[in-house]
Amino acid sequence: MKEKAHIIVFGNEKGGSGKSTTAMHTAIALLRMGYKVGTIDLDARQGTLTRYFKNRFNYIVQNKENIPSPDHMAIERSQAETKAEQQAEETAFLSMALEELGKICDFIIVDTPGTDCFLSRLAHSFADTLITPMNDSFIDLDLLADIDMNNYEIRGPSVYALMVEEQRNKKMMTSGRGIDWIVMRNRIPHLSTNNNKIIADLLDKISKLASFRLTPGFGERVVFKELFLKGLTLMDLKEYQNNELTMSQISARQEIRTLIKAIAPEKYKGYRKPLRPDDIKTKKIAPENDNTVNTNDLMDESIEKKKKKSA
Ligand SMILES: Nc1ncnc2c1ncn2[C@@H]1O[C@H](COP(=O)(O)OP(=O)(O)OP(=O)(O)O)[C@@H](O)[C@H]1O
Ligand SMILES: [Mg+2]
Numbered sequence: 001m002k003e004k005a006h007i008i009v010f011g012n013e014k015g016g017s018g019k020s021t022t023a024m025h026t027a028i029a030l031l032r033m034g035y036k037v038g039t040i041d042l043d044a045r046q047g048t049l050t051r052y053f054k055n056r057f058n059y060i061v062q063n064k065e066n067i068p069s070p071d072h073m074a075i076e077r078s079q080a081e082t083k084a085e086q087q088a089e090e091t092a093f094l095s096m097a098l099e100e101l102g103k104i105c106d107f108i109i110v111d112t113p114g115t116d117c118f119l120s121r122l123a124h125s126f127a128d129t130l131i132t133p134m135n136d137s138f139i140d141l142d143l144l145a146d147i148d149m150n151n152y153e154i155r156g157p158s159v160y161a162l163m164v165e166e167q168r169n170k171k172m173m174t175s176g177r178g179i180d181w182i183v184m185r186n187r188i189p190h191l192s193t194n195n196n197k198i199i200a201d202l203l204d205k206i207s208k209l210a211s212f213r214l215t216p217g218f219g220e221r222v223v224f225k226e227l228f229l230k231g232l233t234l235m236d237l238k239e240y241q242n243n244e245l246t247m248s249q250i251s252a253r254q255e256i257r258t259l260i261k262a263i264a265p266e267k268y269k270g271y272r273k274p275l276r277p278d279d280i281k282t283k284k285i286a287p288e289n290d291n292t293v294n295t296n297d298l299m300d301e302s303i304e305k306k307k308k309k310s311a
Helices: 019-032 048-063 083-104 118-126 138-142 159-175 194-210 223-230 234-240 247-263 265-269 297-310
Strands: 006-010 037-041 071-074 107-111 129-135 145-148 153-157 180-186 213-215
Touching: 006 019, 006 118, 006 265, 019 037, 019 048, 019 107, 019 129, 019 234, 019 247, 037 048, 037 083, 048 071, 048 223, 071 083, 083 107, 083 118, 107 265, 118 159, 129 138, 129 247, 138 145, 138 194, 145 194, 153 159, 153 194, 159 194, 180 194, 180 247, 194 213, 213 247, 223 247, 234 247
Parallel strands: 006 107, 006 129, 037 071, 037 107, 129 180, 180 213
Antiparallel strands: 145 153
16 A cells, blocks of 8 residues: 655644645756655635746747656635534545655645645645744734743743644644744845844754744845746756756755755655656647646546545
8 A cells, every 4th residue: 555645734723824835846946856645725815825826837838848747736715604614624624635645746736725724724734744934023923922022031932833733733633743844035135134143042942842843045136037927947947958957946956955854754655766858758738729837627527436436
């Protein structure tokens, strides 16, 4: 029987902290390391991760180049009438998605919305690894801990940390395993201010209180916006950029590698043979005259079939 896929959830109740960008980069980095990867977009309404993959498919079609892409699924919020029905449907959708991807993947990456909702909480309860990117601001910090701003004393964990604690306990009860929680700073300015230093110190203290690990994170880099539009990641640049990598791109790639090192995929799935260009097969390319691809249909069909079966 296939060993259980390792689930990596990207979560933070704060919008725009870099969850989708980091999820995408992690997925492609793991694929390039030779692992089989599936991705789930739980923020289908906004659909940033799904849009990222559509842009990637368009890049493949337009440039006729194969770049590795994971099996991707997007899950919409339930439109059922009652709250109970909505929660039952969303639980069934996510469970089925994890089961389907789990059959073929070593790692499943789950991108969650930047708000507190049932689907996001549920995803957290399945996480083997949870990655929380946060911007270098007191507003982001406020979701992790209640801090007295007069003297920077930490009074206790705050809403998001409490939610993670609750899901950790749930997971421990159901599977006997906890969640490896990693917090990373994102968009770190090149020139550090006094506030950045205070935030770094506070994070260090909160990590002990809320039981998470800290990893250095990503600097502020304009290249992320440009890469999104092309559907590419920093891990794709070497092969698909004509000129040499810039110093900034090299440092940015190093930041991604540091995050992957913190996740330690080999601990769960062993070492794999990294992908070479010849190994890369495009999963699905749109017909010649249509440069858009529905990335959901691969798996959605099997979910629909299952739903009908169980009805
Ligand atoms: N390190 C970075 N440097 C510069 N821009 C970044 C960085 N990380 C993310 N961004 C940009 O910040 C914006 C928000 O990022 P992203 O969509 O990944 O956040 P999110 O947490 O998924 O947001 P949401 O909660 O709305 O889903 C995007 O435009 C992205 O390109
Ligand atoms: Mg997002």
